[in-house]
Structures are given as C-alpha cells and as structure tokens.
Amino acid sequence: MRLAELSAESGVAVATLKYYLREGLLHPGRTLSRTSADYDESHVDRVRLVRALSEVGGLSLATIEQVLEVITEPGTDRLHVLEAAQRTLVRAGARTPDGADGGSTQRVRDWIERHGWEIDPMDPFIDDLARAWEACDHAALGLDEDRMDRYAEHVEGIATVDVSTVPEDPEAAVRHVVLGTLLVDPVLVALRRLAQQHVSRRAERVGP
C-alpha cells in the first residue's frame, strides 16, 4: 500500500507519517521507485502502536523510540527478559533528573523489607515510589505505612495477574511485559476511578 493508504488506514496525516519515518519511529517501506514505496500491515500496526503509546500511554516520541527499539530487537536471552523489560520501563518513566532525597528513599526500602517483598535495594522504581509518596506527604493525604500495606496487598494481586499472563517465548515476553505495563496502567487508572464511584455509591446506600 502507498503512504496515502497507510494514512487512511491508520487515521494519521501523511505529513505526520513522513515525520515518523524521518524520526525512525516507523520502518521505511519497500521502495518501488523514486516516487512510490510499499507499506504493509506491519506498518499499520506500528503506527497504531506509536499512537497508543503516545495518546493512551502519554509517552514522548523519544521514549517511544527507545521502547520500540527494545521490543523489536531480537537477541534478548531467556534469563534477562524481565530485566531488559524493566530497564526499558525505567527509561520510559524517567521524568525529572533529580531523584528523591535519601531519607524518603530509605523509608521506602525499610517499608519494602518490613512488607516482605524481595526487591533489589537499588531498583530504580524505589526512587519513583519515594518521590510519589513524598508528594502525598506534602499534600497531607495521610498516606501512612499501614495504608501503603493495604494498597500493596491489592497491587500484588494485580502483579500476579500480570506475571501469569506473560508468554513463554522470550522475545514475545519482552514485548508483552513492556507494553502490558505501559498500556495497562491507563486501564487500571480508569478502573480505579470507576471503582471509587461504585464503592462510594454502595457505601452511601448502606450508610446514613
């Protein structure tokens, strides 16, 4: 198919597709002549994935490029699947260069240990959690360790579902973990809003 057809198929403007080609987000089509190239289903899929990561996942195009690099690159050996995926996710989530201060990071490490989770103490998501927790503190939301325990219990259930659905094939696994993490996040966020509605409505009916 030609670029204009790819545009029609994916709903993305031709000029934008050219831009994606330039930026390396979209692999070039098979050049037929100086004025025509052939694109196939893989291009449609790719464009849709880029749009999904951008619009639903909220990632920047630069980040998307890195994500694509990892999930399309073969040669990840079986043992390091999750490791590779996590490394990608770390870079995908990188927001500000400045980390949380040492104190709040230590609080997270302590909490993890007390909670009984087996996590590498240098895991970069510890820093993310520390920053997010700290922000809740400043806003006086009363997010204490007890409430964190209760959240963690439910999140562990979610993670169990996540892990149980990872395919055997190592290459598919990296793709699944990376995309499953990035794209399911918004699903869970929306579910949380809906569940809050349901729960509070139920409480209202039962309560006063």
Added chain:
Amino acid sequence: MRLAELSAESGVAVATLKYYLREGLLHPGRTLSRTSADYDESHVDRVRLVRALSEVGGLSLATIEQVLEVITEPGTDRLHVLEAAQRTLVRAGARTPDGADGGSTQRVRDWIERHGWEIDPMDPFIDDLARAWEACDHAALGLDEDRMDRYAEHVEGIATVDVSTVPEDPEAAVRHVVLGTLLVDPVLVALRRLAQQHVSRRAERVGP
C-alpha cells in the same frame, strides 16, 4: 518572607515563581511596598503542590490551575462532594478530544453491568477505559474480559481503601479525593512495577 526566600525554600527559581504568580497558580503575597511583598507558609505549600502535580502527577499547568480552583473554592455542598471531585478529575485527565468509538464503549458498559458495578452509564471514565482497553487490543496483549474481572477485583480493594480514608468535612473531602486520586496514581504505578518484580522473582524460585 520575600520572593527570593520563597524560591530558596521551595527550590523553584524566582523567575518561575513570578511566572506562576502571573498565571494565577500562586496567590499574590501581601504587598508591603513597591519593591517588597510578604509570602508565608501557604505560598510554600502551594508551590510544592504545584510542583508535585506537575512533576509527579504529570499534569499541565493549565490543568493544575483548574484543580487548584476546585480544591480551594469553598461552597461545595455535602452531597455533591464526589461529583465535584470527579468532574475535576475528568478535566484533569482529558488528553485527546476524540473519544473511543461506540463499539468499544458499549463493550465497557456491558462488562460493567456483568461485573455488577453500579456506575452511571454516561460516566466519562467509561470512555477512558474504552480507549485504554482498545489500545491493549491493538497491541495484542490478550486483555480479555476474564482478566479484566481479575484486575477489577483488586482495584475494587484499592478503591475501598481510598473511600475509607476520605474525611468527613466536605471541603476537606473534595481536596482529599482530588489530590488523593491524582497523587496516589503514581504511587500505585510504582508499586505495580515493584510488585511485578517481587512476584516474578518468587515464581522463578518456586518454578523451574
């Protein structure tokens, strides 16, 4: 305190604080003379909140302005606390103007009904969920209704914790719900990453 002190206290550049003042994100200090104004703790808190919503929550300054408007505005009556909060959150989460197509929205409505949640069929988060779910479909992540049920079960637990921690006072409640939703999202996202690590490591030790 003077603007320079507020800057030192909050770690935000003076020029940026001036910009926030111009944009109405920061309430003006008490003007002492043509060349000095007095800022207090409320300003420090406000700046930290803006930074938290921006850096941790990933909101745009325009959105933050709307959020601040709602949580600082008094006069929300007791009954409409959650409604007001949800309306704010809808606007806070608004990304792209185009919604999901009718089919995938209907699937979400059907799923909600089968799942037994009591949700307004016109709730705007249904559209968010539809879009996010659709994106997972395109990526072939195998997110079927069964897996959605399992996610929902755990998310309901999270929402129960959320609702149980909302304060009685209606004004405090709006603030708590809005900020608690926006700022705790990143906490849960980070927790999910860590929990995946923990769960998969545990599975590895038990399994092959």
Added chain:
DNA sequence: CATCTTGGATAGTGGAACTATCTCACTAGC
C-alpha cells in the same frame, strides 16, 4: 504529452514552560 501524485528534504508553526532583560521604586550602608 500534460497533469497529478508521490516520496523525500527543508523550513515553518503553535503551544507549553520557562528564562532573561529592563525599569524603577525602595532600602541599606556610608
């Protein structure tokens, strides 16, 4: 053959979030 597309290259646009400069009143030190 004349016209219309197409792919590729280059430059321009608009919005967001700052940042730098300028002016002028005020204040502190002498």
Added chain:
DNA sequence: GCTAGTGAGATAGTTCCACTATCCAAGATG
C-alpha cells in the same frame, strides 16, 4: 543626603516538542 544594590513587576525571548506546510524532481496516469 547620596549612592549602590536589591526586589518586584512587566515584557520579550528561548527552548523543546510534535507536527504541518512548502518545494522539488521523478514517475505514474489519462
């Protein structure tokens, strides 16, 4: 009192990002 320096406010400029519009030459189309 006088001068040097600082702070507040206003204005204009910068940087980055994600596109978008224009141009051109080669090739397809009628």
